[in-house]
Amino acid sequence: MAYKYFEQYHDETTETLKKGYQDIIGAIGENPDREGIVKTPDRAAKAMQFLTQGYEMDAEKILKKAVFNETYDEMVVVKDIELYSLCEHHMLPFFGKAHIAYIPNGKIIGLSKLPRIVDVFARRLQVQERLTHNILECLNKTLQPKGVAVVIEAVHLCMMMRGVQKQNSATTTSGFRGQFQKIETRNEFLKLISSDLK
Numbered sequence: 768m769a770y771k772y773f774e775q776y777h778d779e780t781t782e783t784l785k786k787g788y789q790d791i792i793g794a795i796g797e798n799p800d801r802e803g804i805v806k807t808p809d810r811a812a813k814a815m816q817f818l819t820q821g822y823e824m825d826a827e828k829i830l831k832k833a834v835f836n837e838t839y840d841e842m843v844v845v846k847d848i849e850l851y852s853l854c855e856h857h858m859l860p861f862f863g864k865a866h867i868a869y870i871p872n873g874k875i876i877g878l879s880k881l882p883r884i885v886d887v888f889a890r891r892l893q894v895q896e897r898l899t900h901n902i903l904e905c906l907n908k909t910l911q912p913k914g915v916a917v918v919i920e921a922v923h924l925c926m927m928m929r930g931v932q933k934q935n936s937a938t939t940t941s942g943f944r945g946q947f948q949k950i951e952t953r954n955e956f957l958k959l960i961s962s963d964l965k
């Protein structure tokens with residue numbers, strides 16, 4: 768995991784979140800002083816800061832660290848980028864995979880920066896549609912490629928553990944700019960992301 772050693776907790780935020788989690792634990796009928804739970808508000812406060820760390824990150828800055836001039840002008844595809852986010856309606860996880868492609872226009876991007884920007888936008892309260900567009904627009908603006916495409920496939924725990932309780936439905940969202948608006952280019956991308964080559 769990229770952020771295994773994340774330690775940017777803010778004391779004030781931790782305290783505020785801790786109080787909130789203590790109230791939640793009491794409100795659901797648990798004993799906040801029970802041995803196994805006494806440290807839970809502190810752990811949960813830190814977990815929530817980890818899961819929402821994207822608010823403090825600047826995606827454009829991260830991308831600009833690794834932009835290289837190159838004449839390669841074929842499609843670049845990075846697929847199966849795992850993502851974990853929180854739905855903004857229930858604050859429950861949704862998770863799945865992102866597939867990203869772009870066609871360079873004189874500049875290529877360091878490959879690891881693509882998963883990094885997925886995380887920047889995923890580690891916030893989100894809806895899948897906005898997450899898809901955030902990634903798409905950020906790449907389009909920063910790289911100004913000939914085309915960019917983003918597909919996200921995800922499952923939402925708010926539809927599985929509660930609510931409609933549907934265990935087998937997945938949601939796909941997509942966005943296409945530039946040359947990916949042409950059907951042949953889009954189809955080539957969709958074919959590449961559906962192949963089993965790992």
Ligand SMILES: Nc1nc2c(ncn2[C@@H]2O[C@H](COP(=O)(O)OP(=O)(O)OP(=O)(O)O)[C@@H](O)[C@H]2O)c(=O)[nH]1
Binds near residue numbers: 854923925926929
């Ligand atoms: N479009 C979209 N909807 C989402 C996403 N995550 C959760 N939702 C939906 O947000 C909606 C919120 O609807 P409400 O009727 O206000 O909430 P609710 O009463 O808890 O709804 P149910 O989940 O149907 O029980 C639900 O339909 C969720 O399925 C997302 O990423 N995109």
Ligand SMILES: [Zn+2]
Binds near residue numbers: 854857
């Ligand atoms: Zn939800």
